[in-house]
Amino acid sequence: MSDWNDSIIKEFRENDGRVGGNFANTHLLLLTTTGAKSGEKRIAPVMYFTDADGIYVIASKAGTPENPAWYHNLLAEPEVTVERATDGGIKSYAATATAVDRDERDELWAKFSAQAPNFAQYQEKTERVIPIVAILPR
8 A cells, every 4th residue: 555545534433534635525435345365454545426326436546547446356356344434433344345337437427527527537548438337234
C-alpha cells in the first residue's frame, strides 16, 4: 500500500470518516478486498456514489490504462468489507461487490460523472471502459 493511501486511511479512521485534501467534501469509503494472488487483505480508499439502488464505486485509477488492483481483487473474490462514515461514526460491514453490466454502467456513468466531472476526464484519458461496481451489504 502506498504512503498516500496509508495517510488517507489513517485520517479517515481518526476523523470518523472525514478527510481533507483531494477527498474533502466527497463521499469516501474504505474498501477491503482479498488479494487475488496473495490472499492478503488490502484496503483502498475510494469515492462512492449513491442512488436509489445502493452504493457504487468507480474503478477509475485516474484514467490510467489499467484497472486498479482492488478491482482485480474483487473480481477474483467479491466478498469485501466496507468502512463508511455515518452520523454516529464509522460503520463497518460485510458486502458483495459486483461489476455492473455495460448498459447499467453507461446510465450510472452519466449520472455520477455529472456529479464529479473529474471522472469524465479520467474516461477521456483512457481507451478502457472504466468499470462501475455495486456494493451490496450482505
